[in-house]
Amino acid sequence: MKNPKILVPIDFSDLSKKALHIANEVAAAMDGRVTPFHSYIPITDLDGFHYMSSGAATQKNLTDIEDSLRNRLDDVATDIVDEKYLEKGMIGIGNPAHAIVEMSSEHDLIIMSTHGRTGFKRFLLGSVAEKVLRMADKPVMIVEDNTTFTPVKRILVTTDFSENAKAAFPAARAFAEATGADIELFHAILYDNFDSLAKAESTYETRKENINLIADKFFKGIPGKVYTTVITTNRSAHEAVLKHTQENYYSLIVMSTIGRTGLDYLMLGSTTSNVARMVKCAVLSVNPTKHAEMKRETFEKEYS
Numbered sequence: 001m002k003n004p005k006i007l008v009p010i011d012f013s014d015l016s017k018k019a020l021h022i023a024n025e026v027a028a029a030m031d032g033r034v035t036p037f038h039s040y041i042p043i044t045d046l047d048g049f050h051y052m053s054s055g056a057a058t059q060k061n062l063t064d065i066e067d068s069l070r071n072r073l074d075d076v077a078t079d080i081v082d083e084k085y086l087e088k089g090m091i092g093i094g095n096p097a098h099a100i101v102e103m104s105s106e107h108d109l110i111i112m113s114t115h116g117r118t119g120f121k122r123f124l125l126g127s128v129a130e131k132v133l134r135m136a137d138k139p140v141m142i143v144e145d146n147t148t149f150t151p152v153k154r155i156l157v158t159t160d161f162s163e164n165a166k167a168a169f170p171a172a173r174a175f176a177e178a179t180g181a182d183i184e185l186f187h188a189i190l191y192d193n194f195d196s197l198a199k200a201e202s203t204y205e206t207r208k209e210n211i212n213l214i215a216d217k218f219f220k221g222i223p224g225k226v227y228t229t230v231i232t233t234n235r236s237a238h239e240a241v242l243k244h245t246q247e248n249y250y251s252l253i254v255m256s257t258i259g260r261t262g263l264d265y266l267m268l269g270s271t272t273s274n275v276a277r278m279v280k281c282a283v284l285s286v287n288p289t290k291h292a293e294m295k296r297e298t299f300e301k302e303y304s
Contacts, residue, residue: 001139001174004032004108005087009100009132011038012076015145016113020080022143022282023111025150027085030178034085035107036077038069039092039099066091097131104138111141114276133257133272137289139171142276149282152179152251158186158241161210165256167288169218172254175284181251182224185211188240189232201232238274245279254284 008023010016023034042065073089092099104110114129133140143149157172159165176183187207194200211228219226233240245253257272276283 001030001108001171004030005106006032006034006109006111007037007100007104007107008034008077009037009039009096009110009112009128010073010076011096012072017076017080018143018145018147019111019113020077022141022147022149024081024085026109026111026141028082029150029152030174032085032109033087034077034081035087036073036081036089037092037100037103038073038089039094039096040065040069041094041096097128097135100128100132101135104136107138109139109141110136111143114142114144129276133276133285133287137287139284139286141282141284143282144280146280147282149251150179152181154182154184154248154250156184156186156241156245156248156250156253158253158255159211159214160187161207161214162256164288166218168254168256168284168286171284171286173219173222175252175254176219176222176224179251180223182227183215183219183222184227184229184248184250185215185219186228186241186244187211187230188235188237189230190237190240191232191234192236197232204230204232238272238278241275242278245281250281252282252284253279254286257285257287 004026006023006027008019010019020034020036023032026032027034069091070089073091077086077089090103092103100110100112110132112129112132129142133142152175155172155176157168159168172183175181189200189203189207191197191200194203208228208230211230215226215228229244231240231244233243235243241253241255253275255272255275272283272285276285
């Protein structure tokens with residue numbers, strides 16, 4: 001992910017603007033370009049555009065409204081994003097999640113807030129943000145109001161040893177190479193997946209060996225250090241990740257939206273979205289679609 005084209009959906013709320021701040025930091029680290037984006041639905045948003053200081057009125061035609069929105073978008077972005085990284089804002093019409101995913105086809109990365117407007121709708125995780133996580137085939141970075149990104153010191157990368165989990169490795173390595181951050185590979189052995197605690201714990205050494213092999217194969221040669229962590233736990237997957245992040249500081253968590261069989265462990269709606277809801281750092285999710293799979297295969301060949 002060199003010189004990434006970064007799409008940043010906002011709805012002009014202070015909460016959604018947080019994504020622009022993080023995008024500016026990512027662009028500075030990776031020499032990227034930031035495109036602010038806003039989508040609106042004329043039928044529901046022609047109520048005076050109460051979230052705009054420009055005060056667009058219902059009598060204006062769509063062209064005038066879009067011009068007003070674009071000007072507002074550029075004004076907001078200019079105050080936050082360094083001019084050398086900033087592209088002209090884009091406006092979309094229709095369902096926000098679908099509009100974001102459609103626009104992302106021209107970009108490499110989406111950075112968005114978990115909440116928008118009032119903090120309870122439009123960008124509420126479980127609504128727009130979660131739909132984008134499900135549908136987008138580009139990496140999606142989720143941030144919230146307390147997120148801090150730079151300096152990037154340590155990146156947590158989750159794995160369950162599945163092919164799907166590997167889809168997140170290229171993005172994790174790209175961020176580590178650009179920032180000089182250390183990487184920690186993390187795997188949780190869940191007691192619920194075994195008949196007994198003894199059987200769960202008996203797999204520890206094998207899994208520790210496997211995760212060390214992954215570290216050597218995919219992350220050898222990064223500027224920072226590479227660590228591996230395997231734990232056994234009676235918690236759920238997202239609770240294990242959350243507890244680990246509460247005990248250790250991370251600038252970024254990188255994880256695949258789907259793990260193992262595609263039905264459990266890292267399944268979106270479970271681990272990934274729950275982690276994004278609860279942690280205080282940025283979460284980068286990678287959807288292991290055919291597009292992502294092609295990138296993973298190229299990456300795997302390069303570092304084999």
